[in-house]
Amino acid sequence: LMSKFPSKNISDRFLQKNNSLDEKGRLAGQKNLLSCDNSDRDARFRLTETDFSNLFARDLLPAKNGEEPTIQFLLEMVDILTNYVKKTFDRSTKVLDFHHPHQLLEGMEGFNLELSDQPESLEQILVDCRDTLKYGVRTGHPRFFNQLSSGLDIIGLAGEWLTSTANTNMFTYEIAPVFVLMEQLTLKKMREMIGWPDGEGDGIFSPGGAISNMYSVMIARYKYFPEVKTKGMSAAPRLVLFTSEHSHYSIKKAGAALGFGTENVILLSTDERGRVIPADLEAKIIDAKQKGYVPLFVNATAGSTVYGAFDPINEIADICEKYNLWLHVDGAWGGGLLMSRKHRHKLNGVERANSVTWNPHKMMGVPLQCSAILVREKGILAGCNSMCAGYLFQPDKQYDVTYDTGDKAIQCGRHVDIFKFWLMWKAKGTIGFEQHIDKCLDLSQYLYNKIKNREGYEMVFDGVPQHTNVCFWYIPPSLRGMPAGEERREKLHRVAPKIKAMMMESGTTMVGYQPQGNKVNFFRMVVSNPAATQSDIDFLIDEIERMARDL
Amino acid sequence: LMSKFPSKNISDRFLQKNNSLDEKGRLAGQKNLLSCDNSDRDARFRLTETDFSNLFARDLLPAKNGEEPTIQFLLEMVDILTNYVKKTFDRSTKVLDFHHPHQLLEGMEGFNLELSDQPESLEQILVDCRDTLKYGVRTGHPRFFNQLSSGLDIIGLAGEWLTSTANTNMFTYEIAPVFVLMEQLTLKKMREMIGWPDGEGDGIFSPGGAISNMYSVMIARYKYFPEVKTKGMSAAPRLVLFTSEHSHYSIKKAGAALGFGTENVILLSTDERGRVIPADLEAKIIDAKQKGYVPLFVNATAGSTVYGAFDPINEIADICEKYNLWLHVDGAWGGGLLMSRKHRHKLNGVERANSVTWNPHKMMGVPLQCSAILVREKGILAGCNSMCAGYLFQPDKQYDVTYDTGDKAIQCGRHVDIFKFWLMWKAKGTIGFEQHIDKCLDLSQYLYNKIKNREGYEMVFDGVPQHTNVCFWYIPPSLRGMPAGEERREKLHRVAPKIKAMMMESGTTMVGYQPQGNKVNFFRMVVSNPAATQSDIDFLIDEIERMARDL
Known part of the structure; x- marks a missing residue:
């Protein structure tokens, strides 16, 4: 279709509207609201309002006349993904919308994980993609501290998109x-x-x-x-x-x-x-x-x-x-x-x-x-x-x-795991990685300084952490006066899991916990997310204290 | 920026022009050529003509005011990728643009693989991405038969884009x-x-x-x-x-x-x-x-x-x-x-x-x-x-x-390797996979029938192949009269590598070869690419015969 409707103006980006994209409609029913040209390079993509309810995977490339629905489908996906990216960095968005396995397996409204013999329309596929993201975990969210891998690097993301397109x-x-x-x-x-x-x-x-x-x-x-x-x-x-x-x-x-x-x-x-x-x-x-x-x-x-x-x-x-x-x-x-x-x-x-x-x-x-x-x-x-x-x-x-x-x-x-990394190195330079790492370690030290003498906190080990790991117990008010001993250990062991469960249910932040050797469950805070700031550290501490109030 | 310029019309897609996207320009210099709204869903992406030569990775999210350059950068990447996808399915595009390792290492015009301490501009990053694709191999091209994995499934591709965005x-x-x-x-x-x-x-x-x-x-x-x-x-x-x-x-x-x-x-x-x-x-x-x-x-x-x-x-x-x-x-x-x-x-x-x-x-x-x-x-x-x-x-x-x-x-x-597969299964149904597989096996049989009695071909084994693998020697005219024996074996052993080298230099198609046991180098044709048709099989045979004419 691109070749059938050569663009004319300075930029090749334009917008089309076409609500009934059947085979005929794809050829005849398009109205160019804006049509542009940039002759020294490839044609820019064109956005069409496409009805995907009658389109199926088989209508996409390599199908005959598959180019236009292919591009529109990919752009629709990009629309979903760019919105996801924006919200990931928005602190008013939840880190996750928690559901139990049986809830997701039973099927949420319009979201059914079961596979079948017959194809679904592309409209349903797009809905499935939105729902997949909706019920997932935003590992790039500034308040996601749950894993050693966190953050959503935009250059790296672009690199992955290219890698999967090259598919070699x-x-x-x-x-x-x-x-x-x-x-x-x-x-x-x-x-x-x-x-x-x-x-x-x-x-x-x-x-x-x-x-x-x-x-x-x-x-x-x-x-x-x-x-x-x-x-x-x-x-x-x-x-x-x-x-x-x-x-x-x-x-x-x-x-x-x-x-x-x-x-x-x-x-x-x-x-x-x-x-x-x-x-x-x-x-x-x-x-x-x-x-x-x-x-x-x-x-x-x-x-x-x-x-x-x-x-x-x-x-x-x-x-x-x-x-x-x-x-x-x-x-x-x-x-x-x-x-x-x-x-x-x-x-x-x-x-x-x-x-x-x-x-x-x-x-x-x-x-x-x-x-x-x-x-x-x-x-x-x-x-x-x-x-x-x-x-x-x-x-x-x-x-x-x-x-x-x-x-x-x-x-x-x-x-191909190399491309995203190579591209990030190109885009940031060695100094960009250095700045990121120094910043994460600074943030950890900020957390350490904040809680090391704070009421209700006990550090798992003494001294400034070597890496961004800050390991600590939060002692709820009800345990603070309790003498050391097995009862306190048992109670303290249950605190972190309870707080973590509340965090996940409320979806506000995520941080890991575990026992280690003879030490009962404690929080392991790690910072590797470039989106995290001191205010997010403060938020985490506030959340822990808020949730543990009645424990 | 999205929140600063709420959209007004029926669809939220629009186009902006802004050639000097410095910090001030991003806020003040935008002209909405089309501004749309669709209040019951997320804002659609907006396309801006952005100058990336003064933008760097550090200007993207999570940077302050990073949302707009982030979206524009990702859209620019999508523009590169959708053009790549279109050309991949276009038979007038080469399968590859071959260069030797030392050529790429010495640096092609504007494409330098070396990493450095300092960051590159996003404009250079986009150029690097175009060049990475340019000097790569189009494994989704209808005439790429080199590997058991070939083709570029659009649903699977969209699934990979989502997977990398979810990054978990x-x-x-x-x-x-x-x-x-x-x-x-x-x-x-x-x-x-x-x-x-x-x-x-x-x-x-x-x-x-x-x-x-x-x-x-x-x-x-x-x-x-x-x-x-x-x-x-x-x-x-x-x-x-x-x-x-x-x-x-x-x-x-x-x-x-x-x-x-x-x-x-x-x-x-x-x-x-x-x-x-x-x-x-x-x-x-x-x-x-x-x-x-x-x-x-x-x-x-x-x-x-x-x-x-x-x-x-x-x-x-x-x-x-x-x-x-x-x-x-x-x-x-x-x-x-x-x-x-x-x-x-x-x-x-x-x-x-x-x-x-x-x-x-x-x-x-x-x-x-x-x-x-x-x-x-x-x-x-x-x-x-x-x-x-x-x-x-x-x-x-x-x-x-x-x-x-x-x-x-x-x-x-x-x-996460599952999502693209799950999404393809949803989109095609079991019957979609079945049709793909049956078609590939039919194409292989078409090739087998075409060459089994054709002058200049010898099959490596007799009978209809069980899978899509068709293994054959092409005997150049100069070897056809030669009696069996070590000299013919040695010469025949060198035929497939020579044809393959010519294919790669000309970039028109790719197919694998290898020896097996005491059998000298032969071609192994495989079909798993949904874009391949009988005409591509015919093309391959024509290419082999054209290239081997003077061997």
């Missing part, structure tokens, strides 16, 4: 030339920030930090016992892995999946701030060796999930060097601090690691998913994982096939 | 209530189509077929040797896995990663069509047992990567039952045929499998990534993978926490 796959240069190169350049930049000479090394983007951590264990095993690749774990002695009791559970999951067994994942004791005690690592290495086990791998966490603790990497690296162990740094959460001149010292020693996990989708605000595993030794990922599938990785292509990176992965097809 | 994570109902339920319902529907009673069982969407296959091996091991989870592979005897020599390399990758070792992945012989010979499976099971190994797992491929072969599942299932082995069906490519009443018989016996991999992002045209692992036994995924992380999976939430499915996964964070 990372396995070969052949079908993802630009994205493969972007990944390569970005990984090199990240390795430079880690401090590896000239940014040399290896790496790949993976579907999340758990998989990145799994990679680190796999390549450590391959480095020391390459025969396991062909002969299995029985070709190796009893191997043990070390990680902090505060570390992410994905190290244990990797131990289970890769055939080490969770019993061979040895948990290290931490100080009161949740940081590994290096002497405990060394003691446990010696103990394992005395039992005849073979220590293989140490994970140092840079930014633990709950406390935001940074293990002392340099001291751990000394021990790893002494005993010839693989040192992995899980910086899924804390890696972003490498972008900050003020805070990167918390990862001092990371340049001594053999591998590093770093999730830009957490502290750096990149949309989900975006996680990198970075490796100091070049070629080891391919050595560990390559299977040389002839149908994908032909050696006789006309281009330099060293850019076909798919065989390094444990995946075959691999989603 | 699948681990808990708490932050993905709608998506978690959609996943549950869709997995149940898929299990019903497999034929498991009442669609009961388990499953999860994973980041691709390789990971889904890895899950199947993990859960098989957990089923028979649950102690491996805690004690590692040394707690089990020497376990062996069986899969066809034509099967996907991910089974071997899983064997390597999970600690079995690739030598314990035993390859099964196939008939001339690439289908497993059941007697060979039984012989190899007996052989393994005689050596003292323990057969654990058999993978039957439903739709092999190169030949599109379907292993005889029922006969394999008989053997698995006899020897008490886990039967996995890798239907990453062929699973979609379950949606077709005409073709689903090719998977007869799949209901006897213990687990099934099925990638809607392949034959069903769902955008990347969308892969499911489906399991007949309920609860086994959680048993195998759960680590009960307190900070995510609190038992004391106010809702039914059995909907918190994250602990079943080997991932922690998990991308």
Whole structure:
């Protein structure tokens, strides 16, 4: 249709009205309210008032005459999405409109999750999209603090829209030339920030930090016992892995999946701030060796999930060097601090690691998913994982096939996670990430200063948090006079869940809670959302106190 | 700004012009060329001619007065994307504009992949987005046949745009209530189509077929040797896995990663069509047992990567039952045929499998990534993978926490892959998928009929292909008189790469090639693109013959 109605004026944007968009109507019934032209570039999109109730998926491209309904359908979707984006940043909008599973399953008014044999009209599809957003959670809302990943970065969002439109796959240069190169350049930049000479090394983007951590264990095993690749774990002695009791559970999951067994994942004791005690690592290495086990791998966490603790990497690296162990740094959460001149010292020693996990989708605000595993030794990922599938990785292509990176992965097809991140880096510059990170840490410190001596609050650990994690109990008035003991513990354990439930029911804010070790349920506040301000921190505290008044 | 300029007329769509969008200009310099209103719904988006050369990421939301530039920036991106979509379906557009890695790395005119400390203007960002698409590959183009995943489904695309706008994570109902339920319902529907009673069982969407296959091996091991989870592979005897020599390399990758070792992945012989010979499976099971190994797992491929072969599942299932082995069906490519009443018989016996991999992002045209692992036994995924992380999976939430499915996964964070698929199913109905699949198989048969007796073509295997894979050699005129032998083999081996290189340089079409076993390079044509027609098949054949004229 675009070619049938060439536009005439200075801009090609215009508006059409067409309430009965049947096959004939699409061709004949259009009135150009505004018709524009901009001859040195592609035609701009045109907005039509379209009746989607008689249109179906089959009427869209590649259908004959499908172009106009396709564009109109996509624009209608964009209308829904841009309204969602605006409201997400509007503090008068709720963070969520909570419903129980059975309520959503029974079907809300006009919103039925069941699938059927027959197609729905595009009008219903658009309604379904609105409802999907309505009953979801606004993770970009300035008062959403529930997860390490929060915020809605506009550049990253645009990048994801482009990525899904390009709809390609990372396995070969052949079908993802630009994205493969972007990944390569970005990984090199990240390795430079880690401090590896000239940014040399290896790496790949993976579907999340758990998989990145799994990679680190796999390549450590391959480095020391390459025969396991062909002969299995029985070709190796009893191997043990070390990680902090505060570390992410994905190290244990990797131990289970890769055939080490969770019993061979040895948990290290931490100080009161949740940081590994290096002497405990060394003691446990010696103990394992005395039992005849073979220590293989140490994970140092840079930014633990709950406390935001940074293990002392340099001291751990000394021990790893002494005993010839693989040192992995899980910086899924804390890696972003490498972008900050003020805070990167918390990862001092990371340049001594053999591998590093770093999730830009957490502290750096990149949309989900975006996680990198970075490796100091070049070629080891391919050595560990390559299977040389002839149908994908032909050696006789006309281009330099060293850019076909798919065989390094444990995946075959691999989603394009790089573009949004690359685009954000272009758009913000390194200094933009730095400013974001510094601001989030400042906000956390604001919260810490606000509550550390405030009536009704107890901090889970003393001192300024290392990351944006602020962990605290709120003690409702009824518990304040109660003596320490099991009764108070039990009552306090139930406070955070109750407040959280009220928050979700009222939809005003969201923050996480959990127990840790022998500590009963406490709130874990984290800030990674660029939309959050001091007023949102104040709001959170006010909400907690308001809701807990009668507990 | 939307609130400062409330709209007045019947529709809220209008157009504004504002060439100098500085802070003042945004507030004062706007002229409403059309201003509309639709009071019972959200305000429609407004199009402004915006100067992005002085705007930066920091001017977008959550910045003060960031709403208007945010919407304009997103609309500008949508303009780029909708133009890309239109051209993708336009056969006068090239499939790709090929450049070598060093060319793109050196920087094309105005397109520089390097990242820097300082931010780029939004104008440059938009240019970068146009260039990213320009130098990429149009995987939705009607003449892109290079991969099992092709096509650009508009509903799926809209679904991905929404998914990235919602930007949440699948681990808990708490932050993905709608998506978690959609996943549950869709997995149940898929299990019903497999034929498991009442669609009961388990499953999860994973980041691709390789990971889904890895899950199947993990859960098989957990089923028979649950102690491996805690004690590692040394707690089990020497376990062996069986899969066809034509099967996907991910089974071997899983064997390597999970600690079995690739030598314990035993390859099964196939008939001339690439289908497993059941007697060979039984012989190899007996052989393994005689050596003292323990057969654990058999993978039957439903739709092999190169030949599109379907292993005889029922006969394999008989053997698995006899020897008490886990039967996995890798239907990453062929699973979609379950949606077709005409073709689903090719998977007869799949209901006897213990687990099934099925990638809607392949034959069903769902955008990347969308892969499911489906399991007949309920609860086994959680048993195998759960680590009960307190900070995510609190038992004391106010809702039914059995909907918190994250602990079943080997991932922690998990991308929302379900929505686009659910939305496509709603929009097309089961019959829409069926029509798509039947059409693709018809097109393949059209190609097969066209070339099977055509001069210059040799089929790699005889008979009508089972899936859309048509494998053939093109014999250039200069080789047609040559006697069989090593010289002809060597020359023929170089034909497909040369034609492919010419295709890519000219950008007119793309199709894959590879060797297989002792067969020299041949073309593997596959059809999964809903935009492809008979004329595109004809075009491909014409192109091959045109390019090979002088070889």
